[in-house]
Amino acid sequence: MKIKVTIGLIVFICTAFIFIAASEKDKDPYKPTYLKLEIPKGWPKPATNIFAGNPLTEQGFQLGKKLFYDGRLSKDGNFACAGCHQQFAAFATYDHDFSHGFNNLFTTRNAPPLFNLAWVPLLHWDGGINHIEVQPLAPLTAHNEMAENIDSVLKKLRKDTAYPKLFKAAFGTTLINSQRMLKALAQFTGSMISCNSKYDKVLRGEAVFTAAEQKGYEFFKLKCTGCHKEPLLTDNSFRSNGLDVNTYLNDYGRMRVTNDKNDSLKFKVPSLRNLTLTFPYMHDGRFYTIGQVLDHYRNGINTAQPTLDSLLKNRIAMNPREKAELIYFLFTLTDTAFVKNPRFSLL
Amino acid sequence: MVNRPPGKKLALLLVLFTGVLYSNAQHTSPLRVKRGTVKINLLNRVKEAPVVLDSSEYSNPFNETYYISRLKYYISNISLNNTQQPFTEQGSYHLIDAGDTASLHFNLDAAANTYSSISFMLGVDSIKNVSGAQSGALDPSHGMFWTWNSGYIMFKLEGSSPASAVINHKIEYHIGGFEGPNNALQLITLPFAAPLQVQPGKNIEIIITADLDKLWQGMYDLKIAETPAVMTPGILSKKISGNYARMFTIKEVGVL
Numbered sequence: 001m002k003i004k005v006t007i008g009l010i011v012f013i014c015t016a017f018i019f020i021a022a023s024e025k026d027k028d029p030y031k032p033t034y035l036k037l038e039i040p041k042g043w044p045k046p047a048t049n050i051f052a053g054n055p056l057t058e059q060g061f062q063l064g065k066k067l068f069y070d071g072r073l074s075k076d077g078n079f080a081c082a083g084c085h086q087q088f089a090a091f092a093t094y095d096h097d098f099s100h101g102f103n104n105l106f107t108t109r110n111a112p113p114l115f116n117l118a119w120v121p122l123l124h125w126d127g128g129i130n131h132i133e134v135q136p137l138a139p140l141t142a143h144n145e146m147a148e149n150i151d152s153v154l155k156k157l158r159k160d161t162a163y164p165k166l167f168k169a170a171f172g173t174t175l176i177n178s179q180r181m182l183k184a185l186a187q188f189t190g191s192m193i194s195c196n197s198k199y200d201k202v203l204r205g206e207a208v209f210t211a212a213e214q215k216g217y218e219f220f221k222l223k224c225t226g227c228h229k230e231p232l233l234t235d236n237s238f239r240s241n242g243l244d245v246n247t248y249l250n251d252y253g254r255m256r257v258t259n260d261k262n263d264s265l266k267f268k269v270p271s272l273r274n275l276t277l278t279f280p281y282m283h284d285g286r287f288y289t290i291g292q293v294l295d296h297y298r299n300g301i302n303t304a305q306p307t308l309d310s311l312l313k314n315r316i317a318m319n320p321r322e323k324a325e326l327i328y329f330l331f332t333l334t335d336t337a338f339v340k341n342p343r344f345s346l347l
Numbered sequence: 348m349v350n351r352p353p354g355k356k357l358a359l360l361l362v363l364f365t366g367v368l369y370s371n372a373q374h375t376s377p378l379r380v381k382r383g384t385v386k387i388n389l390l391n392r393v394k395e396a397p398v399v400l401d402s403s404e405y406s407n408p409f410n411e412t413y414y415i416s417r418l419k420y421y422i423s424n425i426s427l428n429n430t431q432q433p434f435t436e437q438g439s440y441h442l443i444d445a446g447d448t449a450s451l452h453f454n455l456d457a458a459a460n461t462y463s464s465i466s467f468m469l470g471v472d473s474i475k476n477v478s479g480a481q482s483g484a485l486d487p488s489h490g491m492f493w494t495w496n497s498g499y500i501m502f503k504l505e506g507s508s509p510a511s512a513v514i515n516h517k518i519e520y521h522i523g524g525f526e527g528p529n530n531a532l533q534l535i536t537l538p539f540a541a542p543l544q545v546q547p548g549k550n551i552e553i554i555i556t557a558d559l560d561k562l563w564q565g566m567y568d569l570k571i572a573e574t575p576a577v578m579t580p581g582i583l584s585k586k587i588s589g590n591y592a593r594m595f596t597i598k599e600v601g602v603l
Contacts, residue, residue, distance in 0.1 A: 133479030150488035182480035
């Protein structure tokens with residue numbers, strides 16, 4: 001009898017323990033699905049881990065996606081991130097030299113496409129942004145872009161019925177603050193990897209170039225990879241490619257950030273991936289076609305410019321045949337799977 | 348089968364149970380060091396006059412009059428120093444805002460010890476300038492973060508002056524920059540007149556005066572007529588930070 005009582009007591013206490021432990025867990029049902037950023041085969045490791053202080057989760061990614069497509073991040077509701085970063089244009093603005101912002105204003109630089117951002121240490125044409133998480137603050141507060149302020153956006157999100165739940169799923173509580181909003185956006189944009197162009201498939205042995213593409217690739221490796229380094233097709237450096245300053249904008253690029261005159265007219269070397277979708281080209285979108293860009297490198301470079309990159313001092317000689325072959329190669333850089341990937345789409 | 352008295356088992360269970368509770372309690376309070384409270388109280392002044400936003404007229408060393416409409420600066424990485432075991436506040440970021448009286452004083456939960464000086468950074472250390480989105484005092488919604496050239500504004504004074512020729516006679520000094528030659532971060536050390544003894548149960552107050560009159564001179568003659576606005580990191584920002592770095596003095600140390 002006494003033994004039975006004792007066993008009963010032990011069972012009771014153990015059950016109570018389990019019950020207490022379980023109810024503790026119920027109070028905090030934060031169980032996000034952790035994700036890992038897949039590094040494509042043959043690619044270098046990103047120089048910095050952009051998710052080091054921002055563990056990548058499915059819930060964080062989905063919250064970031066909703067924010068990215070939400071016009072309420074702008075003052076009048078019309079300008080979501082996705083307004084200027086359109087998936088079908090590899091998240092650049094299709095067919096626009098300058099994007100349109102609040103109150104019919106133009107931006108002052110060509111919207112860059114968004115992909116493979118984990119490999120980009122400094123964002124923007126002038127490298128002024130030092131971390132992916134703080135980048136959205138620039139368009140969000142710019143008077144000619146989303147024209148909003150952070151507190152106002154957060155108020156709108158807190159009033160919404162869906163967001164508190166999504167923030168809880170992503171970060172454990174319903175708290176909505178700028179840090180969480182920015183981290184969620186970084187989880188979405190930082191996850192965008194474009195690695196399935198024909199060029200990638202050829203590198204992986206899954207496809208073969210045509211004869212013309214192959215010749216274009218040989219030329220490319222000889223003359224272009226000094227800046228457009230494989231496989232990301234940029235070395236993320238800042239260089240002047242001999243464009244004269246746009247006298248309306250007077251945009252001297254990286255010099256604005258560093259205050260160093262040696263950085264005058266230097267802009268970030270863009271990746272050439274998805275090139276056919278990201279026209280017009282250059283920081284001010286001055287060239288509408290790839291042909292115009294190549295003509296600039298053939299005979300348009302201002303060789304008297306003091307900060308001109310040393311690799312371009314003699315311009316890049318190419319005959320019409322080489323130019324055509326190079327264009328054939330550049331066409332292989334389009335990643336249709338990426339621009340149609342529903343994971344990055346609103347619906 | 349050994350027939351043990353059930354009481355023993357119960358006692359054993361109780362001991363185990365208490366043990367679990369005890370280790371939990373220990374786990375949640377690992378701070379075994381004795382601590383005391385040190386209240387930091389900041390008085391923003393222009394020479395002897397208190398900073399009153401929008402309504403008080405001040406005059407700089409170049410006889411230029413001005414009003415202050417906004418004054419904010421960061422104090423971070425606070426330490427109490429001695430030769431053996433200095434105390435460093437964890438997560439030490441404080442935004443001082445002349446428009447928010449609650450921001451002008453805060454408490455340090457300091458290790459009990461004897462200290463000879465207090466030191467802090469006027470500004471935000473470089474790590475937090477490059478580590479993405481922050482919260483609390485470092486939340487970018489406080490208007491102390493440059494969005495187009497990532498980095499914290501370390502010191503911000505805005506207002507107006509008849510000497511300023513820009514729109515609405517504005518003056519705007521947004522000072523920051525954390526990289527290389529443009530590093531505007533200032534390390535301030537203020538020695539105590541007598542050793543500071545932090546003890547449990549003893550509430551100490553340190554009153555620090557910030558004399559904004561120092562903004563205008565020292566490393567660089569900042570004349571409103573010539574330079575009504577500085578809004579970027581750079582050499583000028585750095586020089587001005589060298590001016591205001593001299594603005595702090597300990598007015599009083601007392602026991603509350």
